Structures are given as C-alpha cells and as structure tokens.
Amino acid sequence: MSSTFVCTIQGAAIFFLAFGIGMWVIHFMAFFWSKWKLHRKRSWPADIPLPGVSIIKPLVGEDPHLASNLETFFTLNYPKFEILFCVQDNNDPAINIVDKLMDKYPTVDARLFKGGEKVGINPKINNMQPAYISMKHELILISDSGIRMKEDTLLDMVCHMDDKTGLVHQMPFTCDRQGFPAILEKVYFGTSHARIYLAADLVGINCPTGMSALMRKKLLDEVGGIKAFGCFLAEDYFFAKSITDRGWKITISSQPAWQNSGYCDIQSFQSRISRWAKLRFAMVPPTILAEPFSECMVLGICVAFATRVLLRWDPIVVFLIHLLTWCIMDWFLLRSVQNGNIPFTKFEFVLAWLFREASAPFLFIHSLMFPNIHWRQGYYRLQWGGRVEEIAPKVKL
Incomplete structure (x- = not known):
C-alpha cells in the first residue's frame, strides 16, 4: 500500500x-x-406606540383546517392590524371561507383580493402583489394559509423587531395531529x-422560511417591492438576503410557526x-x-x-x-x-x-x-x- x-x-x-x-x-x-x-415572552416599551401590521395571506384551494386556521388571525390580541387575503382564481373555494369570517368579525379590518397580478414567475408573488400595493401599515407579515396563531403571536413577533432588525421570522413547527x-x-x-x-x-x-415572516415594508420598497423577487421561487431567502446585505439583522421570534395543514x-x-x-x-x-x-x-x-x-x-x-x-x-x-x-x-x-x-x-x-x-x-x-x-x-x- x-x-x-x-x-x-x-x-x-x-x-x-x-x-x-x-x-x-x-x-x-x-x-x-x-x-x-424559544417560549420567552418579550414586552414592548409602554411609552412607544405599537406599529401597525398588514398581514398578507396568500390562499390556494380549500383545506379541512383552513377556516379554523384563518380565524386565529381575526382573534389576534394586537391594537392595529389588517388582514389582506389573496386568491388567484375567482372561483377558489377559499373565497367562501374568507367571506364567512369577515361577516363573523365585522370589526376586524380585512379585505379580499382576487386575480393577482402577473409580475414574475413566482405564483405566490403574483398572488400577493395587489394586496402589497394596497397595504396601509409600516410592517408586513407574510403568512401561509396553513399557519395557526395564538392570540399573542403577532405581539411577540413585533416585540423582536428592534431598531436594528429588518425581519423577524418564526421557526417552522407543527400542531399536534393524529x-x-x-x-x-x-x-x-x-x-x-x-x-x-x-x-x-x-x-x-x-x-428564514416564508411561511411566517414579519418585515419592514420600506426595506422591500427600496428594492422595488415584492415584485422584484418574482424571478425566484424561494422569495423568502432572497427577502432576507436583500435585508441583511444592507446591514439589517434578522431573528426568530420566541414562538414557533404552528403549521396545521388538514392534509398530511x-x-x-x-x-x-x-x-x-x-x-x-x-x-x-x-x-x-x-x-x-x-x-x-x-x-x-x-x-x-x-x-x-x-x-x-x-x-x-x-x-x-x-x-x-x-x-x-x-x-x-x-x-x-x-x-x-x-x-x-x-x-x-x-x-x-x-x-x-x-x-x-x-x-x-x-x-x-x-x-x-x-x-x-x-x-x-x-x-x-x-x-x-x-x-x-x-x-x-
């Protein structure tokens, strides 16, 4: 040898x-x-008002748990937020579920966008584009349809958004299922x-994965908005890369993202x-x-x-x-x-x-x-x- x-x-x-x-x-x-x-509560300074959050929910099709998952967003314990639902197909069965929830919670600021807008190859970006250009608040939470929230989840995520942080994401996990x-x-x-x-x-x-990510909208606007990422399938990775390349931090919140798809x-x-x-x-x-x-x-x-x-x-x-x-x-x-x-x-x-x-x-x-x-x-x-x-x-x- x-x-x-x-x-x-x-x-x-x-x-x-x-x-x-x-x-x-x-x-x-x-x-x-x-x-x-994980699982450590943070508090927001009492003398600083909480920022508004626009929650964008891209939806495709019906799911046995979809109604209960979406309802957890209507019951969030947070002072100022809106929910922007997006469907690509005007006949999507998710529309009926969203309509019923908006009727059930008339005091929650919620809107439904249909049809999307073709701005790239990524179908999720195309679906979300009309909601993105219509959002009201300074923070944007992109949240997948299979995510279930606790009442204090949004507050927990915002509390991690300090002056040096541009993106707060949740670590993927799953709800208890059989x-x-x-x-x-x-x-x-x-x-x-x-x-x-x-x-x-x-x-x-x-x-970061894109199933639940809170970002500063101005950081996306500076590079052309979410449509600038329409040439990628993994838009979540490139959201984060764009933010960190400009010197901002990213971090996970203390609560995991509770995935709760009805199909397993x-x-x-x-x-x-x-x-x-x-x-x-x-x-x-x-x-x-x-x-x-x-x-x-x-x-x-x-x-x-x-x-x-x-x-x-x-x-x-x-x-x-x-x-x-x-x-x-x-x-x-x-x-x-x-x-x-x-x-x-x-x-x-x-x-x-x-x-x-x-x-x-x-x-x-x-x-x-x-x-x-x-x-x-x-x-x-x-x-x-x-x-x-x-x-x-x-x-x-």
Whole structure:
C-alpha cells in the first residue's frame, strides 16, 4: 500500500472526524438556543406606540383546517392590524371561507383580493402583489394559509423587531395531529430542521422560511417591492438576503410557526422536503457537498470509518453509539421546541425518527437526479443563484 494512498485515507478520516465533532457542536448550540430563545415572552416599551401590521395571506384551494386556521388571525390580541387575503382564481373555494369570517368579525379590518397580478414567475408573488400595493401599515407579515396563531403571536413577533432588525421570522413547527405522517412531520421540524434553523439563527446565517415572516415594508420598497423577487421561487431567502446585505439583522421570534395543514401524508411531506433541497442546491451550491454528511446515518458511517482508521475502534460499536446518542439528543431538542408534553410515545418517536433519518440520503439523491420542481400548478427549472424559468409539463400520450 503506497504512502500516498495511506495519507489520503488518513486525511479523509481526519476530515470526517472533524466534521462529526462540528455536527455535535451544532447539536449543543441548537439545544442551548432553543432553551434561551424559544417560549420567552418579550414586552414592548409602554411609552412607544405599537406599529401597525398588514398581514398578507396568500390562499390556494380549500383545506379541512383552513377556516379554523384563518380565524386565529381575526382573534389576534394586537391594537392595529389588517388582514389582506389573496386568491388567484375567482372561483377558489377559499373565497367562501374568507367571506364567512369577515361577516363573523365585522370589526376586524380585512379585505379580499382576487386575480393577482402577473409580475414574475413566482405564483405566490403574483398572488400577493395587489394586496402589497394596497397595504396601509409600516410592517408586513407574510403568512401561509396553513399557519395557526395564538392570540399573542403577532405581539411577540413585533416585540423582536428592534431598531436594528429588518425581519423577524418564526421557526417552522407543527400542531399536534393524529397519525404517523403527522408524527413524522413533528419529528422532522422539531429535530433535523430545528437543529440547523436554531444554530443558523444563533450565528446569524440567513435561514428564514416564508411561511411566517414579519418585515419592514420600506426595506422591500427600496428594492422595488415584492415584485422584484418574482424571478425566484424561494422569495423568502432572497427577502432576507436583500435585508441583511444592507446591514439589517434578522431573528426568530420566541414562538414557533404552528403549521396545521388538514392534509398530511408521507408522499407530500417528502416531496416538500425534496423541493426545499433542490432550492438550497441552486441558491447555495456548497450545500451539495456538505448536506449529505450532516445527516445522522451517513455521518455515523463516516465517523465509524474515521475512528477505525485513526484510533482502531470497533466501527460497528461507534456507529451504534453515534446513532443512539443522536436520537437521544433529538428527543431532548424536540421536547424543548414543543415546550410541553410530546403527543406520542417514545416508541412512536423512535419509529418516525428512524424512518426520517434512513430516508434522508435517498431524498438527497433524488433531489440531485431530478432538479426540476413541480409546485402548485407549475413546473420550473432552477438555475444557479436561485433564479427560475417556467417549463411546460410533459404531455403523456
């Protein structure tokens, strides 16, 4: 065996061991930040009036939980806000739900915009554009249809908007729901996703998702409004990038975003995770190299190999200890994010956790092999840097 080959093997082992140590540091960072940041109430200075907030709700279609989710916005405990609902199709079934809620809460400032305006490729931006140009207040909250709010959620988000902050976002999580797919979603958003999201927020890395984000409207107006981001599918990432590029901070609020979609199945969940991976690969290409090694199973194999080469440890024992410790750490992180009782047993957690971790490498490979995106009614081809072009779907004969 040549000395060059031995040096290469040892170099790879050192890299994998260092990467593994780095991921464990991220574990502890995320857990610490969850304890420090989440579920801690903030107060607004009594001598300063609260700013007005325009809430833009883009809607597409009906959902079994849509009415109850939207109603939580009508009951917000906040002195000055408006709700701007947006639908692209004049026959969208969500219109009837919105009309009933506006009749039920006539004192709430709420309006409905139909038809959208074609300002780019991104259908969400097109849907929201008429509401954006009609909004009254200085802060804008873009909130997806599947989000459920507590009475003090908007106040909590505004309280994080200090003089140096341009964007406050909520860390994605899920409401308690029944069934294995719902358990799988909660485990993913409370462990793997939460770990990276919290660690990124701690060190100041751009990580917001667009499901619930509060922004200063003037910062969007300075670059041409939301229509300037119509050439991207991941408009949330580029909102945040535009804001941080000009020296403003971004931060998460203390309350997670409670996703409460009425439709929950494994295929839709994995398609969603795959779509996010494709967007990351296009926007931040280095993630293609780093992301697979951040997953528990792949990293465990790499660390087992590294300790075998460098320390002569039994790789099977190392891999199993790595797996067990990672699972335990994820359980404690999930409990911290939930801030209450987990709505399923430890056995159900382990099953969902193993399923998620074992399927992650396959989703990564699938995302690389099939980079085009099917989202809502459109098909899109991503370009390096995050720009996107719309493509026609293949017609089956």
